[in-house]
Amino acid sequence: xxxxxxxxxxxxxxxxxxxxxxxxxxxxxxxxxxxxxxxxxxxxxxxxxxxxxxxxxxxxxxxxxxxxxxxxxxxxxxxxxxxxxxxxxxxxxxxxxxxxxxxxxxxxxxxxxxxxxxxxxxxxxxxxxxxxxxxxxxxxxxxxxxxxxxxxxxxxxxxxxxxxxxxxxxxxxxxxxxxxxxxxxxxxxxxxxxxxxxxxxxxxxxxxxxxxxxxxxxxxxxxxxxxxxxxxxxxxxxxxxxxxxxxxxxxxxxxxxxxxxxxxxxxxxxxxxxxxxxxxxxxxxxxxxxxxxxxxxxxxxxxxxxxxxxxxxxxxxxxxxxxxxxxxxxxxxxxxxxxxxxxxxxxxxxxxxxxxxxxxxxxxxxxxxxxxxxxxxxxxxxxxxxxxxxxxxxxxxxxxxxxxxxxxxxxxxxxxxxxxxxxxxxxxxxxxxxxxxxxxxxxxxxxxxxxxxxxxxxxxxxxxxxxxxxxxxxxxxxxxxxxxxxxxxxxxxxxxxxxxxxxxxxxxxxxxxxxxxxxxxxxxxxxxxxxxxxxxxxxxxxxxxxxxxxxxxxxxxxxxxxxxxxxxxxxxxxxxxxxxxxxxxxxxxxxxxxxxxxxxxxxxxxxxxxxxxxxxxxxxxxxxxxxxxxxxxxxxxxxxxxxxxxxxxxxxxxx
Numbered sequence: 001x002x003x004x005x006x007x008x009x010x011x012x013x014x015x016x017x018x019x020x021x022x023x024x025x026x027x028x029x030x031x032x033x034x035x036x037x038x039x040x041x042x043x044x045x046x047x048x049x050x051x052x053x054x055x056x057x058x059x060x061x062x063x064x065x066x067x068x069x070x071x072x073x074x075x076x077x078x079x080x081x082x083x084x085x086x087x088x089x090x091x092x093x094x095x096x097x098x099x100x101x102x103x104x105x106x107x108x109x110x111x112x113x114x115x116x117x118x119x120x121x122x123x124x125x126x127x128x129x130x131x132x133x134x135x136x137x138x139x140x141x142x143x144x145x146x147x148x149x150x151x152x153x154x155x156x157x158x159x160x161x162x163x164x165x166x167x168x169x170x171x172x173x174x175x176x177x178x179x180x181x182x183x184x185x186x187x188x189x190x191x192x193x194x195x196x197x198x199x200x201x202x203x204x205x206x207x208x209x210x211x212x213x214x215x216x217x218x219x220x221x222x223x224x225x226x227x228x229x230x231x232x233x234x235x236x237x238x239x240x241x242x243x244x245x246x247x248x249x250x251x252x253x254x255x256x257x258x259x260x261x262x263x264x265x266x267x268x269x270x271x272x273x274x275x276x277x278x279x280x281x282x283x284x285x286x287x288x289x290x291x292x293x294x295x296x297x298x299x300x301x302x303x304x305x306x307x308x309x310x311x312x313x314x315x316x317x318x319x320x321x322x323x324x325x326x327x328x329x330x331x332x333x334x335x336x337x338x339x340x341x342x343x344x345x346x347x348x349x350x351x352x353x354x355x356x357x358x359x360x361x362x363x364x365x366x367x368x369x370x371x372x373x374x375x376x377x378x379x380x381x382x383x384x385x386x387x388x389x390x391x392x393x394x395x396x397x398x399x400x401x402x403x404x405x406x407x408x409x410x411x412x413x414x415x416x417x418x419x420x421x422x423x424x425x426x427x428x429x430x431x432x433x434x435x436x437x438x439x440x441x442x443x444x445x446x447x448x449x450x451x452x453x454x455x456x457x458x459x460x461x462x463x464x465x466x467x468x469x470x471x472x473x474x475x476x477x478x479x480x481x482x483x484x485x486x487x488x489x490x491x492x493x494x495x496x497x498x499x500x501x502x503x504x505x506x507x508x509x510x511x512x513x514x515x516x517x518x519x520x521x522x523x524x525x526x527x528x529x530x531x532x533x534x535x536x537x538x539x540x541x542x543x544x545x546x547x548x549x550x551x552x553x554x555x556x557x558x559x560x561x562x563x564x565x566x567x568x569x570x571x572x573x574x575x576x577x578x579x580x581x582x583x584x585x586x587x588x589x590x591x592x593x594x595x596x597x598x599x600x601x602x603x604x605x606x607x608x609x610x611x612x613x614x615x616x617x618x619x620x621x622x623x624x625x626x627x628x629x630x631x632x633x634x635x636x637x638x639x640x641x642x643x644x645x646x647x648x649x650x651x652x653x654x655x
Contacts, residue, residue: 049066063130066123069122107126141158169571181474191552223236225280258303259305263291295310328378366518368382368469372415379393416472421476467515473544489507490533538555539579
């Protein structure tokens with residue numbers, strides 16, 4: 001009878017039709033399906049599409065097409081990517097290279113091929129655009145069409161692929177590479193001290209405890225995924241310390257969609273960042289002291305944490321207990337145990353089970369793994385307290401390489417997705433930046449595997465720690481990471497990835513002892529770095545101007561209680577910046593009115609908004625008002641119209 005063969009793009013196998021597939025359990029290549037006429041069908045995983053941005057002026061959605069030949073078969077040109085279906089039908093491909101005889105538009109990839117073929121393990125990428133007024137979500141079906149060396153057809157299909165997750169920031173540093181890259185360009189009218197001034201909405205944690213230490217945020221980041229919430233809502237998440245739990249909100253309005261404590265777990269939930277599955281349908285997080293005894297938890301995004309899946313049936317559930325989950329390309333959930341190694345679980349829809357582990361430990365404690373797809377091999381890379389960086393095969397767990405540093409590596413490594421180069425800050429007194437290629441070799445141009453950026457001299461300066469992942473500029477030329485010290489003189493470093501030299505450093509006064517979760521920087525497309533300074537209770541927006549980091553703006557949290565600026569920011573492609581803060585409640589949400597008291601609040605900042613310009617009469621009428629959110633004269637958006645607003649009016653608004 002007729003049927004389908006997975007994961008080969010639902011190839012129709014018709015009655016009396018023959019197709020063969022040679023499976024070699026020792027081979028790393030995924031074989032092609034061969035039909036009697038000699039034509040081939042490649043696995044759908046050869047294709048990857050990712051939205052990279054939205055051009056609001058042109059009304060166009062930008063999509064990067066990545067084609068990696070993970071089969072053992074060379075693909076010859078001409079090579080076309082055909083758009084066989086788009087839903088809604090109003091969508092269209094911008095500037096197609098041609099149309100098929102059936103009228104389907106296609107993109108010609110032939111010019112990207114070396115010697116007119118794509119050999120096994122080779123990869124090509126191309127940006128394409130879709131006419132998409134309103135930046136709506138849409139669905140496409142594509143077919144890759146090429147030839148074998150004997151002129152037979154080679155195809156691969158990707159069906160019902162959803163585009164429009166422009167708001168997706170599905171894990172702590174956005175991608176499995178830990179790059180912290182935000183797909184947003186800060187507009188010129190906000191490249192100044194108005195950066196943090198426009199709050200779109202604020203939503204309190206559930207219960208609104210009066211105790212300033214309860215309800216606090218312990219380092220969580222607000223991950224989000226468009227279309228994954230109840231009834232297709234664009235949802236943003238955040239965890240909290242007490243009454244211990246996770247909250248899901250409409251990321252555009254702040255409306256609470258659900259909240260609760262998954263599996264009645266402990267307070268560690270506030271220190272980690274939840275992650276979404278690759279399609280957004282599930283949420284993954286770690287916690288301790290759960291009712292089931294599980295450590296790695298999951299629930300359906302649309303329903304919230306009332307029904308939880310877990311790994312309690314594992315022999316050692318604690319193996320998957322620590323870290324902010326990193327999601328691999330095949331859906332595995334990568335975390336780790338205490339002072340251990342990278343491990344991963346698989347969610348079967350009913351429970352989670354440990355299905356992968358690195359063969360060797362490396363003292364992994366406070367960091368998360370980073371992943372890199374190197375041809376057919378998924379590389380899992382991490383440092384640890386054993387003073388090494390190790391790379392493991394994501395299929396077998398075998399150690400592929402190891403480098404001994406002699407320095408503690410508490411931070412997660414960052415991987416350049418374009419070439420596999422690896423960067424991380426290391427050290428717990430002196431500080432170094434490490435740079436190696438995807439095979440663990442020193443980078444060309446660097447004097448060694450690591451370069452010292454801070455030399456601790458007892459009695460002269462203070463010891464530093466590097467405890468959090470850095471981020472990588474969009475062109476890959478600069479790696480940013482922050483240090484902390486107990487004395488409060490930590491810095492943000494900008495490192496030239498060509499030679500390991502420090503381009504500049506900025507004194508963020510990052511303060512704090514050795515902690516479990518720390519703030520990581522993120523970077524926009526025009527090189528604005530956003531970072532918190534831990535116990536300094538301040539978030540910074542710093543513009544990398546090449547030879548210096550220039551301060552644009554700061555946001556000061558309320559200093560009462562045990563609060564810290566150690567959440568890593570998240571930022572959508574349309575300019576919504578998300579941070580959990582203890583601050584005055586000045587902006588409402590879809591269902592709540594602010595009361596101007598200091599609360600623990602999930603916050604959304606609008607980085608696109610323009611300020612209305614009050615005339616002199618309106619400003620004078622507002623001057624002296626207190627607790628007046630929305631007043632035209634409240635130019636710094638602190639609800640009071642005072643001398644700071646007068647200075648801003650004179651400097652920025654007066655003729």
